[in-house]
Amino acid sequence: MRVPGIPDEEFIREEKIPMTKEEIRVLALSKSRLFVGARFLDVGSGTGSVTVEAALVVGDKGKVYAIEKEDNAYNLTLKNLEKFNVRNVEVIKGEAPEAIDKVNDILDAVFIGGGSERIKEILDRVDKRLKKGGRVVADAILIETAVNTVSAMEKLGYKTEIIEVIVAKGMKTSKGYAMISRNPVFVIYGEKV
Numbered sequence: 001m002r003v004p005g006i007p008d009e010e011f012i013r014e015e016k017i018p019m020t021k022e023e024i025r026v027l028a029l030s031k032s033r034l035f036v037g038a039r040f041l042d043v044g045s046g047t048g049s050v051t052v053e054a055a056l057v058v059g060d061k062g063k064v065y066a067i068e069k070e071d072n073a074y075n076l077t078l079k080n081l082e083k084f085n086v087r088n089v090e091v092i093k094g095e096a097p098e099a100i101d102k103v104n105d106i107l108d109a110v111f112i113g114g115g116s117e118r119i120k121e122i123l124d125r126v127d128k129r130l131k132k133g134g135r136v137v138a139d140a141i142l143i144e145t146a147v148n149t150v151s152a153m154e155k156l157g158y159k160t161e162i163i164e165v166i167v168a169k170g171m172k173t174s175k176g177y178a179m180i181s182r183n184p185v186f187v188i189y190g191e192k193v
């Protein structure tokens with residue numbers, strides 16, 4: 001098992017495909033309560049950074065499903081899986097919530113990094129595959145997305161929490177480290193009770 005925290009620079013990236021940043025991945029995957037052997041779904045895999053980190057945590061006895069609707073992001077996810085030599089992942093090309101029906105498994109945890117416009121439908125569909133005690137973690141930039149996500153989780157009866165994460169990363173200058181702020185991100189998590 002490898003604990004999450006691969007530096008962003010180690011992933012193959014494309015300018016137009018946004019990535020869930022390292023510190024948010026660490027937090028989101030920790031709040032997912034992943035374990036060796038777990039079944040995990042990443043909705044909106046983008047670069048594949050969350051998918052790769054989750055796959056390394058769950059190991060060969062576990063399984064990760066990744067759903068991505070855009071061709072270029074789907075291909076980038078595949079490239080990063082190849083780069084990190086990750087084999088326990090099934091990448092599904094399609095749009096959530098419909099593509100979630102292609103996941104033929106019972107899940108321990110889900111990360112939602114894309115699909116905010118249809119978050120309620122996505123959560124309803126995820127709920128059908130999530131184990132009791134399983135967790136859903138979502139990140140959001142917009143206040144509206146965060147509110148919609150937390151209220152949809154509450155409607156499902158989940159035990160829910162929301163945090164806002166503000167990270168500043170040190171940049172080395174000739175005089176010392178200057179802290180450069182990153183955009184604040186909401187992280188919402190819910191546990192199926």
Ligand SMILES: C[S@@+](CC[C@H](N)C(=O)[O-])C[C@H]1O[C@@H](n2cnc3c(N)ncnc32)[C@H](O)[C@@H]1O
Binds near residue numbers: 021043114
């Ligand atoms: C913010 S990026 C996710 C970043 C990703 N977690 C990473 O670390 O690279 C959102 C991604 O979700 C995808 N997406 C958005 N809505 C989606 C949907 N309904 N179904 C599947 N993918 C979706 C987008 O194409 C985009 O690649």
